[in-house]
Amino acid sequence: xxxxxxxxRVFAKDDEIKLMAHAVCGFPDLRxxxxxxxxxxxxxxxxxxxxxxxxxxxxxxxxxxxxxxxxLRAGSRTETCLASLEGLRRTSETPILVMSYLNPLLAFGxxxxxxxxxxxxxxxxxxPDYPDDEPELGFAEKCAHAGLAxxxxxxxxxxxxxxxxxAAATSSPFLYVVLRLGVTGRKTELDVAxxxxxxxxxAATGKYIAAGFGIRERAQVQALRxxxxxxxxxxxxxxxxxxxxxxxxxxxxSVGNIVxxxxxx
Amino acid sequence: xxxSERYYGRFGGRYVxxxxxxxxxxxxxxxxxxxxxxxxxxxxxxxxxxxxGRPTPLYFAERLSSELDVRLYLxxxxxxxxxxxxxxxxxxxxxxxxxMGKRRVIAETGAGQHGLATAAAAAKLGLECEVFMGEVDMAxxxxxxxxxxxxxxxxxxxxxxxxxxxxxxxxxxKNWTERVSDTHYVLGSALGAHPYPEIVRExxxxxxxxxxxxxxxxxxxxxxxxxxxxxxxxxxxxxxSAFLNEEVELIGAEAGGRGSGRGEHATRMGGGGRVGIVQxxxxxxxQDEDGSLLPxxxxxxxxxxxxxxxxxxxxxxxxxxRFESVRDEEVLAAVSRTARSEGVLPALESAxxxxxxxxxxxxxxxxxQPRPGSLVVVNVSGRGDKDLFITAPIFDRAxxxxxxxxxxxxxxxxxxxxxxxx
Numbered sequence: 001x002x003x004x005x006x007x008x009r010v011f012a013k014d015d016e017i018k019l020m021a022h023a024v025c026g027f028p029d030l031r032x033x034x035x036x037x038x039x040x041x042x043x044x045x046x047x048x049x050x051x052x053x054x055x056x057x058x059x060x061x062x063x064x065x066x067x068x069x070x071x072l073r074a075g076s077r078t079e080t081c082l083a084s085l086e087g088l089r090r091t092s093e094t095p096i097l098v099m100s101y102l103n104p105l106l107a108f109g110x111x112x113x114x115x116x117x118x119x120x121x122x123x124x125x126x127x128p129d130y131p132d133d134e135p136e137l138g139f140a141e142k143c144a145h146a147g148l149a150x151x152x153x154x155x156x157x158x159x160x161x162x163x164x165x166x167a168a169a170t171s172s173p174f175l176y177v178v179l180r181l182g183v184t185g186r187k188t189e190l191d192v193a194x195x196x197x198x199x200x201x202x203a204a205t206g207k208y209i210a211a212g213f214g215i216r217e218r219a220q221v222q223a224l225r226x227x228x229x230x231x232x233x234x235x236x237x238x239x240x241x242x243x244x245x246x247x248x249x250x251x252x253x254s255v256g257n258i259v260x261x262x263x264x265x
Numbered sequence: 266x267x268x269s270e271r272y273y274g275r276f277g278g279r280y281v282x283x284x285x286x287x288x289x290x291x292x293x294x295x296x297x298x299x300x301x302x303x304x305x306x307x308x309x310x311x312x313x314x315x316x317x318g319r320p321t322p323l324y325f326a327e328r329l330s331s332e333l334d335v336r337l338y339l340x341x342x343x344x345x346x347x348x349x350x351x352x353x354x355x356x357x358x359x360x361x362x363x364x365m366g367k368r369r370v371i372a373e374t375g376a377g378q379h380g381l382a383t384a385a386a387a388a389k390l391g392l393e394c395e396v397f398m399g400e401v402d403m404a405x406x407x408x409x410x411x412x413x414x415x416x417x418x419x420x421x422x423x424x425x426x427x428x429x430x431x432x433x434x435x436x437x438x439k440n441w442t443e444r445v446s447d448t449h450y451v452l453g454s455a456l457g458a459h460p461y462p463e464i465v466r467e468x469x470x471x472x473x474x475x476x477x478x479x480x481x482x483x484x485x486x487x488x489x490x491x492x493x494x495x496x497x498x499x500x501x502x503x504x505x506s507a508f509l510n511e512e513v514e515l516i517g518a519e520a521g522g523r524g525s526g527r528g529e530h531a532t533r534m535g536g537g538g539r540v541g542i543v544q545x546x547x548x549x550x551x552q553d554e555d556g557s558l559l560p561x562x563x564x565x566x567x568x569x570x571x572x573x574x575x576x577x578x579x580x581x582x583x584x585x586x587r588f589e590s591v592r593d594e595e596v597l598a599a600v601s602r603t604a605r606s607e608g609v610l611p612a613l614e615s616a617x618x619x620x621x622x623x624x625x626x627x628x629x630x631x632x633x634q635p636r637p638g639s640l641v642v643v644n645v646s647g648r649g650d651k652d653l654f655i656t657a658p659i660f661d662r663a664x665x666x667x668x669x670x671x672x673x674x675x676x677x678x679x680x681x682x683x684x685x686x687x
Contacts, residue, residue, distance in 0.1 A: 052555075053557075054555075055431075058438055058544065059282050061439075065426065077554075078555045078556075103552070103557075107539075107541070107552065108555070128282050129542070130280065131283070133279075134278050154283065155284035158283055159287075181443045183442065
């Protein structure tokens with residue numbers, strides 16, 4: 001089964017809202033990070049978004065930036081992160097999306113990273129600084145060819161017409177809809193207009209809708225129920241891992257608890 | 266838009282996140298309209314003369330010329346308003362912001378010169394201004410922090426990452442994603458996503474155009490060589506662009522820092538940089554095997570950056586511009602020599618270009634020695650007053666320390682006295 005097929009199956013399973021859990025690979029250290037990933041899968045996360053640590057994560061807020069820096073300081077490398085995700089894949093069926101900025105992928109080799117991801121049974125990529133109109137790397141084509149989803153991001157500034165074009169051009173079964181301006185972290189107030197936009201996007205594009213940026217609480221996930229197909233939670237989980245780690249508690253357990261609390265069902 | 270417009274050889278591009286795409290489309294349209302509008306350039310010329318102080322002098326360095334056996338001219342950009350060439354771009358972009366109906370500008374700054382220039386231009390045009398500056402840079406460049414505040418700008422410390430220029434760029438980009446509708450991002454160097462490299466080059470190209478006119482008037486011929494320091498590359502591309510199709514040797518001086526080890530320098534072109542896409546453009550970056558940017562070091566904060574403008578990367582790769590690196594100690598010696606021989610105190614950044622020109626023209630120099638009597642121009646991009654807190658502890662350590670302690674004590678005593686009389 002390809003990544004695209006596996007992701008589609010997750011979304012098509014039932015009408016319940018899904019949860020995508022985000023982790024920074026190698027944070028707070030490689031061993032704990034692996035246990036956090038396991039805990040996410042065991043606690044019922046439907047999709048795992050695992051970020052390759054990078055020096056300049058330009059779409060992320062302070063919490064995830066710091067987690068990137070800490071992972072790099074702790075000696076995390078692209079290779080160790082991939083190996084860790086391969087370990088997760090051996091014990092779990094949960095789809096794995098590799099989130100990365102473009103440069104770490106470029107440094108690994110575009111061809112090589114796509115091949116590796118397909119071979120390792122990963123399901124796709126989320127790359128916030130890879131626009132659709134700088135195609136010479138051929139990344140999107142290579143992903144599609146390998147059956148991997150390259151998930152398009154839809155911003156609040158994206159017009160409906162452009163969203164339709166992006167959706168038509170992608171082989172990803174779902175879109176990553178950014179709920180507000182700015183960077184990751186700060187809690188998002190889900191107003192009526194934002195929720196209506198999600199419904200409109202789904203109708204216009206025919207894709208499943210995953211919504212994220214500033215989703216931190218169960219009430220927000222509930223508000224997205226019936227409006228989006230998936231809620232994306234990132235900084236809240238990174239924050240939980242950080243405070244547990246600093247206070248000598250088990251980060252994996254803390255993250256697992258939050259994921260369980262957010263999963264509705 | 267043609268893809269080729271965004272590229273210089275294999276470098277450049279517009280790798281912006283989806284949220285900023287409309288802002289870049291808007292900026293490109295506004296820039297194209299301004300570029301073709303004689304009224305825009307007329308305003309730049311008028312304010313260039315009245316406010317910036319253009320044209321800046323092309324000064325014949327008589328004593329150094331005879332010492333080095335060349336005809337050496339210094340382009341004194343340090344005499345421009347706010348002390349460096351940065352104002353050429355800052356003013357041009359603030360006028361552009363006003364044309365776009367933006368009431369707020371933001372900027373990143375390393376040494377503080379671009380922040381200072383943007384704050385001044387924003388004050389002059391009545392725009393709100395916020396400058397992002399790494400916490401480390403704020404601590405070591407405090408006079409410029411004060412200067413920006415005097416111009417009414419808000420200076421926001423950046424506490425992420427290495428807390429220097431590269432993090433300030435990220436912070437400014439992030440702030441822009443929150444405020445795209447009312448804000449223009451005044452990028453300070455000839456890098457970033459298209460159309461910034463072009464905007465900054467065109468606004469800085471006044472330097473090279475003036476050099477050309479001035480040298481032809483003085484010497485009746487074009488220079489043999491032009492030297493400029495290269496951080497991101499705004500002063501160098503500004504000085505070089507009028508000469509790209511002329512028989513003039515163009516030489517860029519990079520920060521050699523304190524050594525060739527990892528994190529000790531900012532020499533991207535001398536073999537250290539590898540192709541990457543970071544901060545929305547494709548160029549050569551100092552990076553590790555996994556694509557993370559490496560820390561850099563230079564005595565001059567303005568050259569302390571891991572990337573280089575895409576056009577300069579291309580000009581370097583094709584051999585049109587020759588790049589050399591200059592270490593901190595050579596830079597400090599050049600500051601001293603220029604000050605004592607010519608009565609010109611250059612910025613540490615600009616002293617890289619001077620140091621390289623002195624090195625190559627010295628008696629017994631093996632590489633690239635100019636023939637006797639060569640016509641050599643060095644772009645002195647800024648003046649050295651801003652470096653007081655870095656150079657004074659090096660050149661005049663004991664006295665400087667005494668002065669600082671004395672001043673702190675005097676201010677405290679004054680406050681104490683005021684308290685008593687209350």
